[in-house]
Amino acid sequence: MDGGFSSLRLEAVGAVRTALVSAENLQLTLKTELSQEEQALTHTSANSGPEETHRTGGIFSVLRNEDLKEMLESSKESLKLEAMKRIVGLIAKGKNASELFPAVVKNVASKNIELKKLVYVYLVRYAEEQQDLALLSISTFQRALKDPNQLIRASALRVLSSIRVPIIVPIMMLAIKEAATDLSPYVRKTSAHAIQKLYSLDPEQKEQLIEVIEKLLKDKSTLVAGSVVMAFEEVCPDRIDLIHKNYRKLCNLLVDVEEWGQVVIISMLTRYARTQFTSPWKEGATFDENNEKAFYDSEEEKKDQVEAKPYVMDPDHRLLLRNTKPLLQSRNTAVVMSVAQLYWHLAPKHEVSVVTKSLVRLLRSHREVQYIVLQNIATMSIQRKGMFEPYMKSFYVRSTDATHIKTLKLEILTNLANEANISTILREFQTYVKSQDKAFAAATIQAIGRCATNISEVTDTCLNGLVLLLSNRDETVVAESVVVIKKLLQMQPTQHCEIIKHMAKLFDNITVSMARASILWLIGEYCERVPKIAPDVLRKMAKSFTAEEDIVKLQTVNLAAKLYLTNSKQTKLLTQYILNLGKYDQNYDIRDRTRFIRQLIVPNEKSGALSKYARRILLAPKPAPVLESAFKDRDRFQLGTLSHSLNIKATGYLELSDWPAVAPDQSVRNVEVIEPVGSLPSLLLTYSVAVVHTYSDEFPFVCKSSDQTWTVFGFSESGSEDESDEKSSEESDKSSSESESEQKKKKKTKKAPQKKAKPTTVNIPTFGPVKSHELLHHMTGKGLSARYHFPRQPCLYQPNMVAVQVTLTNGSDHSLEEIHIGDRSPASLNLHCFNTIERLEPEASVTVSMGIDFSDSTQAANFQLCTKDDQFSVSIQPAVGELLMPSSMTEQDFCKEQGKLLGMNETSLSLLQRWSHWQFMAFTHVLLFASRFAGRTVSSGALVLVTAESRESSTALLTINTDKSIMASMLLRDLKQALAQA
């Protein structure tokens, strides 16, 4: 045994060790050299066999550990640090350092950050093995969890959750829950990571952890999003309901999330979308073009077609596609791939090709990246040739490519081959056939065979080319050619007896068994076409039978049987000889086959009925083999996954569900927007009642409320607004709120219904389009210009004032000073001025807000706008609509109030005579349901009620009840004007 040898070495090591310890005390620099020497020693021992290394290592480490312990217990920080560094070195090498646990764990509370970090590294590595001792450190972490510094809190949680000791599960749970509500997003991120750790330690905690995940999913920080979705995927991927409310937020945050988080979120959203939206693929190709037009070409009168096609993409579905697209430009290949697979699985067919260019770009990345991307392209290219055909040259094989890359490129080129490009591809292939990498050359020949079967135009060319290859010097090439030719001939054997003869001639020179077997099969199958050659080949085979490979023997038996049936005169004896040889073969397959064949073809009393059919059994026409891509069925796996790459279902693979036939309720993704009262937009005549909206199919913008209060958001335009306002309101994204402009849009654009279908709950009407008016032109203002608009919000200063925002711009080349408001007229005008602006630089502008009490009249408020040197008279005249604030009330109250304001207080007007059918439909639909509006005047708070009723056929009645009769008539006039402008 080598015991003596190793003890010798041990001594040597011991000597170095002592030297080392003394050196350590003397000088730090010397140490590195010594430890190298010592490394060299360990190395020599490593060379003398793995088992011994292990043993030596074990004893060695005990020795080494003694002084490490000493160092750790010393009072000097630098020594401790040095010891920890060496321990980490041991861990890195995979050596066991677990006995040091007690010594190390003492330093967990060290002040030195590096020391502390190294102790953490150690703890996380060994805590599982030393559970009891690990508990000693827990209190330190618990204290650190309360530290004011977010970093320390985060790192404490990181380590605490990494200690895989079941006993501390409750402590971890508590820490995670607390950290999930931490103010610092970094700590919350850490808690999301900790969730997964705790779950893998104790799956029992699932329910509680899901609660935390639910909470963290609501987090708006981009820092947290990726990590919490990761936790979701690991703990409860089936709880898709948790995503609903966060779906839109995640889509919108996506661009700003860090790259790794993006990958996780995109893959989760892909799965989500497949369960929530209907398939965009159903309509087929004809739909594609129309679809495009319907979306973008709004003036086009294609409405019938649109109606005929019921598929309208869910806006949320569109949102996902739109927000992921920019990520195709990411530098991170994993992100690009995940967007590509998202498009592949979710986008309408004609949109998938946007990912092509980016995928091809990834082919210029590292070899491993190429490998994965090529695999995915291979799967894609089977279904969608067109996507990659323009980039065919990117898949040309280079001599420097690795073998697996070459094979994949070949696969893709074969998939891409069609009538138009086949000659180019074949030309490329023939260079590959000559490659020095013979395995690759063989794969190329297979690929040529596939091209030949798929594209009938080139079958002959390929076949001839392959026959020429039969005279190739390289055996692998010849053999592979034979195998492929065999498959090709099976497709159309009649024309090719020449080739069969040629191959029979080559037979003697071919040694590769698969090729020999193939030739034998061919001759047997078509023996009637080569009646002279076949028996001769059989004769040769009879001679060499015993020396052949099994596969060749089997085919020889087949050949013999077939010849016996067709040409028994010449071959009877040969066949019997071969069958006799086969009977005593070593391989039982061959013995079996021989016995079977003999019973089948040689008639005797036992064989009975079957031998009658021998000819039909053996010489039945056989279907040609289908040469298929190895990637044919890969698409059962989601692209870009590990499962796809291995073509096997990996642990934890989540199936991508099929599209639902009917989309689940879209409204689950609606998020309740709880707007603070202060920002209540004051649209003219608005109920602001939070309601649940459902949209009818045809007129998605018609809204109902659950509590009997009919709601229309925002008659945002008062009658005085002009046409341009209407347009801007259309552009505003949330214009779903404007009933009035609605009907106009209905006429103008066909996109309207789709846009409206977006189930955003706009509980509170959004700000109407801001129409700004000129207050002071810069020509008259000597460079100072001013514009104002009504923000339609309650005035901050006094409730009876109307809020006005004034934007002042300095268009001159010198700065203006002391801008303020001077005299006003009428002098009684109640005005809240903005604070004096000390200085306005050239080109600069500033927005200030002021309040004006118009006393419910449309009389202009006149005042002076002053600078240090000048005064300018300006005036603000409000539209009647600006003098109203929304008021909410129930239907009952409305009717009651209306009852009080009859007679003198009622003004009405019938409308709509000259409206087109469409306008009318839209408007009456609005009116049918949402026909009551209530508001109060700002200044006096008088109630203003507007009712719109549809009357017979083409008229509707607009009624206003208020005691401010002048206001009523003005309002009516404005409304009429606005509606008439349609």
Add this chain to the structure above:
Amino acid sequence: MINSLFLINHSGDIFLEKHWKSVISRSVCDYFFEAKEKAVEPENVPPVLQTPHHYLISIYRDKLFFLSVIQTEVPPLFVIEFLHRVAEMFQDYFGECSEMVIKDNVVIVYELLEEMLDNGFPLATESNVLKEMIRPPTILRSVVNTLTGSSNVGETLPTGQLSTIPWRRAGVKYTNNEAYFDVIEEIDAILDKSGTTVFAEIQGVIEACVKLSGMPDLTLSFMNPRLLDDVSFHPCVRFKRWESERVLSFIPPDGNFTLMTYHVSAQNLVAIPVYVKQNISFFESGSCGRLDLTVGPKQTMGKTVEGMMITVHMPKAVLSANLTATQGTYTYDLATKVLVWDIGKLNPQKLPNLRGSLSLQSGAPKPEENPSLNIDLKIQQLAISGLKVNRLDMYGEKYKPFKGVKYVTKAGKFQVIRHDWTVFLACKGKP
């Protein structure tokens, strides 16, 4: 996600292991060694392997294998991309990524790996962030550390980690504020024997070295952005501005980074700077052959071609080469059968030529494949696509930075191959 990482050297020794979840025995690597054995060349090892209980995803780079152990489904590119980031980080920290350097800096390596992943999920992968937490080793610092006992570990959390600009550290200060951009273009081309372009495209990359104080907001615009066919950006680039205005607007990371990569593919745009006249032939009898190569400039836009080098992978049968070069030197490696002709600067007046005889193994059949040539070259002060940076503006800071742009063109995968068009097309007529 990523469970463990093993670093394995060329000869198959595991010299570093790191586990982010439960410890996995290194015996799992045996499956990898098996595959490595089978693949012969390290490049041919499949990047994704399956074992009974784990999945192995590996990259091979700088003569090292980075082998990660995975337990559940994960996008393989996610892991591959991360492993390359790790390798890049080593490169960034230590100047090179080799076994020696990793062993020498094992503590820093371990600290880095600890910060880069938490529970197998990437935590901090930005160089700017990591460098604030763990300082890269320098000679000065190691001396200081030894004397004062201070450490390489930063005291505070990098602000980048917490801000919306995770790639930039806060409080950057320089006395000289400078921003340099290198526009580097590589030509990938396949030329056939007659010099016709079979395939050509340009890969470009803009490498930046930005040393600016504070929080500068930069805008880089091009004279001819339409040239760019496909682009990918560092996360700092605002995609929306690129979409609408074709300018690069970004708050840069501190130090060196890759701002963008791009692609120019339209074939007529790709100028081929050199041509190679080649004549390599083997005789049927006498087991010898002849080689004659001449190189000349083609479309160089008036610049000098430097660093010309031609590599020929000879057929296995070629035993030795007896050649004379009019310029530069040639070497023939007998083991790998690679002929390298290092030409240097290309002189348009006197075209470099390499000619002579090749001797073949006696009795060996005449090699049927004619070798392809790989060309290497470099042209300074020229972006072959014609891409030009128009201007660089800085907002957000008051000082005037020093700005510079440099252009370089290189050969990427530049091959001259010999196609024999005959085989298939000729046989078309035959019965």
